[in-house]
Amino acid sequence: MILAIDIGNTNIVIGCIEEQNCLFVERLSTVRTKTELEYAIDIKNVLDIYHIKRADIEGGIISSVVPQITTVAKLAVEKILKKEVLVVGAGIKTGLNIRIDNPAQLGSDLVVDSVAAIAEYPAPLLIFDLGTANTVCVIDKDKHYIGGMIYPGIGVSLDSLTAHASQLGGISLEPPEHIIGKNTVECMKSGTIYSAAAAIDGIIDRMNEELDGRATVIATGGLAKKIVPYCRRKITLDDNLLLKGLAVIYRKNRK
Structure with missing residues (x-):
């Protein structure tokens, strides 16, 4: 253990x-x-x-x-x-072939997510990690890390909205009954959740075009459970992806 x-x-x-x-x-x-x-x-x-x-x-x-x-x-x-x-960092064996401009810049969380996904799912892969920042890792058909995307997380976006719009207060991240909100709170909940889900669907479509094929899509991170059910593309939710990746890397480096 x-x-x-x-x-x-x-x-x-x-x-x-x-x-x-x-x-x-x-x-x-x-x-x-x-x-x-x-x-x-x-x-x-x-x-x-x-x-x-x-x-x-x-x-x-x-x-x-x-x-x-x-x-x-x-x-x-x-x-x-x-x-x-x-x-996880310099001197640790991960087995991940990183093909970006500066591999040293790649965050350890993205490395670990990718190692776990490659070990468990068929490539090519798109790995969404939804947290403070939303990240996307792209693994090609040969299991090489070829790049990705970083954009503001759901909480960051919501905090920015309430901070800069004086009439909008804080809300909990729960889905409204309808996508078309009937009051301010419903409108904010709908906008937050469905815009995040639509963004993921759109990113998947565009990245599949660039990959010239259909990738396996994995989602993880603290907020993935709240957003993935409202996406229209096929996405596998894996809450434990990063921890499983740490286990893989630990075994690679065990003396």
């Missing part, structure tokens, strides 16, 4: 992977001011809730897009496991 942790801008996703199975997945808030001990307590509490014994965990691996807390989180996990923890 391994402990896999993905540090994102909004949430830290924690899970234990045994063979191909995710035993649990939980989310903590990403707090840049927390200390090593505070993160260690948070992670230990999650393990205790699921009755995971430290002795049963053979190692840990971290993916992070928040450099300010990567080392703090690594030390926190090592404090719990008493073992060295891998961090």
